[in-house]
Each structure stands twice: as structure tokens, then as C-alpha cells.
Amino acid sequence: MSEETLNRKQAQRQQNILAAEGYLELATALEDPCGLELELKKQLADLALGCLNEILRPSGHKPYVLFLKGQAHRIAQRPRLAITFFEQSHKIDSENLHTCLALAWCCKRTQQIDKAVEVMQTAVEMNSESCISHYNLACYCALNHRIDDALMHLTFALNLNPDYRLRIASESDFDSIRDNPRFADITTLAV
Numbered sequence: 001m002s003e004e005t006l007n008r009k010q011a012q013r014q015q016n017i018l019a020a021e022g023y024l025e026l027a028t029a030l031e032d033p034c035g036l037e038l039e040l041k042k043q044l045a046d047l048a049l050g051c052l053n054e055i056l057r058p059s060g061h062k063p064y065v066l067f068l069k070g071q072a073h074r075i076a077q078r079p080r081l082a083i084t085f086f087e088q089s090h091k092i093d094s095e096n097l098h099t100c101l102a103l104a105w106c107c108k109r110t111q112q113i114d115k116a117v118e119v120m121q122t123a124v125e126m127n128s129e130s131c132i133s134h135y136n137l138a139c140y141c142a143l144n145h146r147i148d149d150a151l152m153h154l155t156f157a158l159n160l161n162p163d164y165r166l167r168i169a170s171e172s173d174f175d176s177i178r179d180n181p182r183f184a185d186i187t188t189l190a191v
Contacts, residue, residue: 095126104123108143
């Protein structure tokens with residue numbers, strides 16, 4: 001293959017990735033209450049998948065292309081399909097926090113709470129200063145009735161970023177531990 005052909009293929013690959021990113025960004029740009037209708041989000045996600053499926057040999061972009069495919073399925077509310085791509089991406093690039101967050105999110109929505117906890121524990125081990133990782137791990141531990149772990153990670157999250165306290169009132173994942181006196185202590189201290 002000539003250098004010119006190779007350069008042209010690389011440019012086309014990059015163009016497809018940029019187009020897919022654009023479709024996915026557009027699908028997620030307007031969140032509630034002004035969000036796009038699900039059908040339009042699905043159409044944008046499918047357009048992104050069309051671009052990504054044209055990339056036959058993603059070479060150095062493989063984990064990212066798999067991640068984007070997972071994101072497209074997540075946005076289209078196909079979490080089981082998304083998990084497949086997020087897991088493949090995670091196997092190649094196990095240090096990507098965004099992949100862990102997305103994978104755990106999908107696991108929660110498919111009732112795989114143990115797996116969501118496991119994935120977020122990996123994320124916390126990768127970056128112990130990641131507030132969102134501790135917060136999400138607290139959510140999943142609460143859903144899994146691991147009260148001590150939930151409270152510990154919620155404490156870490158609020159210590160890292162006290163603004164996360166604003167999310168707690170509307171976070172249904174914490175409903176199972178709201179009556180726990182330690183939960184009240186932790187959330188009161190954070191105010």
C-alpha cells in the first residue's frame with residue numbers, strides 16, 4: 001500500500017471518528033429538562049455507529065472506537081449492547097476512567113449491581129482522587145446493601161468535592177440508607 005493511500009485511509013478514519021463524536025455530542029448536549037426525544041437520540045446514535053462501522057481497521061484508535069460504539073448504544077438505551085463494547089474497550093485500555101464509569105452505569109441499568117460495584121472499585125483504585133468514582137461507587141454499594149462501603153465512599157466523595165452534596169437529595173440510589181443515622185451525619189457535615 002502506498003504512503004498516499006495509507007494517509008488517505010488514516011484521514012478517513014479520523015474523519016469518521018470526528019463525525020461520530022459530533023453525533024454523540026449532539027445527542028447528549030441537551031439534557032433534561034430540554035432534552036432531545038429518545039427517538040432523535042437513537043437516530044443520532046445510529047448515525048454515529050454508521051460512521052464507526054466504516055472503520056475496518058481502527059489500529060491505534062481501537063479502544064476509543066469501541067468506547068464510542070458503547071456510548072452510542074448507551075445513548076440509544078441499549079445498555080446490554082453497550083456493555084459488550086465497553087468491556088472490549090476496557091480489556092484493551094484498563095486505565096480509562098470514562099470507560100469504567102460508562103460500563104458501571106450500564107451494569108446498573110441491567111441489574112448487574114455486583115459488576116457495577118466491581119468496575120467502580122477498579123476506577124477508585126486507578127484514581128483515588130476521583131470524586132465521581134467514589135460517588136458512583138457509594139451509589140452502587142447502597143443499591144447492593146453494602147452500607148458501610150456506601151457511607152465510606154460517599155464520605156470520600158464529599159471530602160473531595162462538597163458540591164456533590166447537591167446531588168444527594170435527588171439520588172434515589174441512596175433511598176435504602178437515608179434513614180441510617182450515619183448517612184444523616186455525613187450529609188449534614190457536608191453542608
